[in-house]
Amino acid sequence: xxxxxxxxxxxxxxxxxxxxxxxxxxxxxxxxxxxxxxxxxxxxxxxxxxxxxxxxxxxxxxxxxxxxxxxxxxxxxxxxxxxxxxxxxxxxxxxxxxxxxxxxxxxxxxxxxxxxxxxxxxxxxxxxxxxxxxxxxxxxxxxxxxxxxxxxxxxxxxxxxxxxxxxxxxxxxxxxxxxxxxxxxxxxxxxxxxxxxxxxxxxxxxxxxxxxxxxxxxxxxxxxxxxxxxxxxxxxxxxxxxxxxxxxxxxxxxxxxxxx
Amino acid sequence: xxxxxxxxxxxxxxxxxxxxxxxxxxxxxxxxxxxxxxxxxxxxxxxxxxxxxxxxxxxxxxxxxxxxxxxxxxxxxxxxxxxxxxxxxxxxxxxxxxxxxxxxxxxxxxxxxxxxxxxxxxxxxxxxxxxxxxxxxxxxxxxxxxxxxxxxxxxxxxxxxxxxxxxxxxxxxxxxxxxxxxxxxxxxxxxxxxxxxxxxxxxxxxxxxxxxxxxxxxxxxxxxxxxxxxxxxxxxxxxxxxxxxxxxxxxxxxxxxxxxxxxxxxxxxxxxxxxxxxxxxxxxxxxxxxxxxx
Numbered sequence: 001x002x003x004x005x006x007x008x009x010x011x012x013x014x015x016x017x018x019x020x021x022x023x024x025x026x027x028x029x030x031x032x033x034x035x036x037x038x039x040x041x042x043x044x045x046x047x048x049x050x051x052x053x054x055x056x057x058x059x060x061x062x063x064x065x066x067x068x069x070x071x072x073x074x075x076x077x078x079x080x081x082x083x084x085x086x087x088x089x090x091x092x093x094x095x096x097x098x099x100x101x102x103x104x105x106x107x108x109x110x111x112x113x114x115x116x117x118x119x120x121x122x123x124x125x126x127x128x129x130x131x132x133x134x135x136x137x138x139x140x141x142x143x144x145x146x147x148x149x150x151x152x153x154x155x156x157x158x159x160x161x162x163x164x165x166x167x168x169x170x171x172x173x174x175x176x177x178x179x180x181x182x183x184x185x186x187x188x189x190x191x192x193x194x195x196x197x198x199x200x201x202x203x204x205x206x207x208x209x210x211x212x213x214x215x216x217x218x219x220x221x222x223x224x225x226x227x228x229x230x231x232x233x234x235x236x237x238x239x240x241x242x243x244x245x246x247x248x249x250x251x252x253x254x255x256x257x258x259x260x
Numbered sequence: 261x262x263x264x265x266x267x268x269x270x271x272x273x274x275x276x277x278x279x280x281x282x283x284x285x286x287x288x289x290x291x292x293x294x295x296x297x298x299x300x301x302x303x304x305x306x307x308x309x310x311x312x313x314x315x316x317x318x319x320x321x322x323x324x325x326x327x328x329x330x331x332x333x334x335x336x337x338x339x340x341x342x343x344x345x346x347x348x349x350x351x352x353x354x355x356x357x358x359x360x361x362x363x364x365x366x367x368x369x370x371x372x373x374x375x376x377x378x379x380x381x382x383x384x385x386x387x388x389x390x391x392x393x394x395x396x397x398x399x400x401x402x403x404x405x406x407x408x409x410x411x412x413x414x415x416x417x418x419x420x421x422x423x424x425x426x427x428x429x430x431x432x433x434x435x436x437x438x439x440x441x442x443x444x445x446x447x448x449x450x451x452x453x454x455x456x457x458x459x460x461x462x463x464x465x466x467x468x469x470x471x472x473x474x475x476x477x478x479x480x481x482x483x484x485x486x487x488x489x490x491x492x493x494x495x496x497x498x499x500x501x502x503x504x505x506x507x508x509x510x511x512x513x514x515x516x517x518x519x520x521x522x523x524x525x526x527x528x529x530x531x532x533x534x535x536x537x538x539x540x541x542x543x544x545x546x547x548x549x550x551x552x553x554x
Contacts, residue, residue: 075441077437077440077441097440097441098440098443098445098446099443100441100443101441101442101443102443106441107441108441109437109438109441113435113437113438113441114435114438115430115431115435115438115439116434116435117430117434118427118430118431118434122427122430122431125427126427126428126431126439126442126444127442129424129427129428129431129442129443129444130442130443130444172442176442176443
């Protein structure tokens with residue numbers, strides 16, 4: 001990725017796969033009263049939010065606010081105590097983790113989730129396994145978008161840098177032709193320049209391909225600069241939901257919850 | 261010179277069987293982080309199935325195929341029913357479960373088939389090839405052993421490298437959670453891994469039985485050798501298991517061939533090798549330096 005705003009286009013599923021895109025602005029992923037607990041500790045306490053189609057929704061908050069647990073509960077890795085998750089109107093609260101990607105949800109877990117022992121190319125292929133046979137041109141498109149990982153396609157993934165790993169997992173998630181992409185702290189440990197590149201690319205995918213993104217970030221400033229909607233989480237509860245630029249302008253809120 | 265050739269040949273043949281058994285241990289360790297102490301008993305069970313078929317008048321080859329298929333089913337059932345509840349839990353639980361299974365299967369064999377020694381046929385001749393007036397330690401049956409192990413290795417490599425199922429199995433072994441998020445049915449892949457490992461373990465049991473005697477505990481020494489071979493290669497590495505098996509086979513063969521009264525020292529030698537490896541290079545010869553993060 002030499003230039004996030006360059007001319008390469010990553011066409012995801014314009015012609016096949018995930019099917020009808022939900023019209024922009026309508027709720028795609030809806031979370032209602034979601035409550036998750038680790039033993040007696042409630043990590044999520046009645047969280048309600050919705051991620052709209054064709055938008056970037058950023059969930060912000062300090063360490064321990066419940067951001068990661070929120071994504072893990074949505075994708076089924078953590079089973080909720082109460083509440084409901086629907087995707088495009090379908091109740092997926094109890095669906096098995098393995099089935100989520102087939103329903104159009106791609107979750108990139110915290111810490112990037114490359115499989116270190118597999119090569120870059122194998123990592124991408126794992127991401128498309130569930131779809132059966134996938135055209136080589138789809139892989140080529142991912143490599144065109146991320147020339148840095150294309151050069152290293154036969155290297156084990158543990159040899160990649162942090163930024164390259166993030167490109168790999170985003171590319172891999174896109175091969176699943178998701179309707180919504182769940183990203184857990186994509187900026188973690190990356191240089192600001194790389195963060196800007198990756199967020200720029202996400203923005204472009206959302207604007208030109210109709211992808212929807214639910215992003216969880218501690219780096220609130222960067223996240224709000226790219227997001228449409230911001231949701232502030234504190235101690236497992238939603239404090240405020242608003243347009244990203246409104247949140248950006250609210251100095252009191254920024255100081256209280258977002259640390260900038 | 262002739263002795264050296266003979267000792268080396270028999271070492272390689274023994275070693276290839278150790279390698280197969282070690283490979284079975286490694287396959288299971290890689291995917292579920294469990295050392296399957298019941299591997300030997302499971303293999304013995306399938307050998308007794310083969311023996312029952314042979315006694316009932318079936319051919320060796322049919323018995324071989326049925327025994328390997330039985331190994332596949334046994335491996336899958338053991339994983340799904342007995343091991344699955346302790347997967348991901350404290351390591352000691354899995355150790356106790358597979359140890360218990362080791363004892364239980366052996367007892368079951370003794371109850372059903374009896375505990376006396378029975379001879380197990382070999383599919384090919386057991387007399388060494390003769391060149392002029394010298395006979396070497398290579399027999400038609402040991403050529404069969406080498407070829408059988410080699411074919412198994414090649415098939416496994418092909419499965420893991422070139423097939424979609426193999427890729428899904430590797431992804432499940434190295435990054436369970438990520439694989440699940442990518443839609444891989446990890447549970448199924450782990451079951452398949454145990455099933456395949458049990459096939460390879462059964463093969464080693466059948467090969468070592470060929471032309472010898474079987475009894476419920478006949479795999480016990482192979483468990484020790486297979487375990488040492490797997491540690492020697494680094495429990496994580498299939499190539500390591502193969503090389504470790506061959507090296508161990510050679511080393512033990514040299515000990516029994518060249519050290520006075522060495523044949524009595526073979527078990528001791530295996531344990532000394534294990535100890536030295538654990539002291540000097542605890543990760544094994546082929547330990548990967550890859551940091552494990554998913």
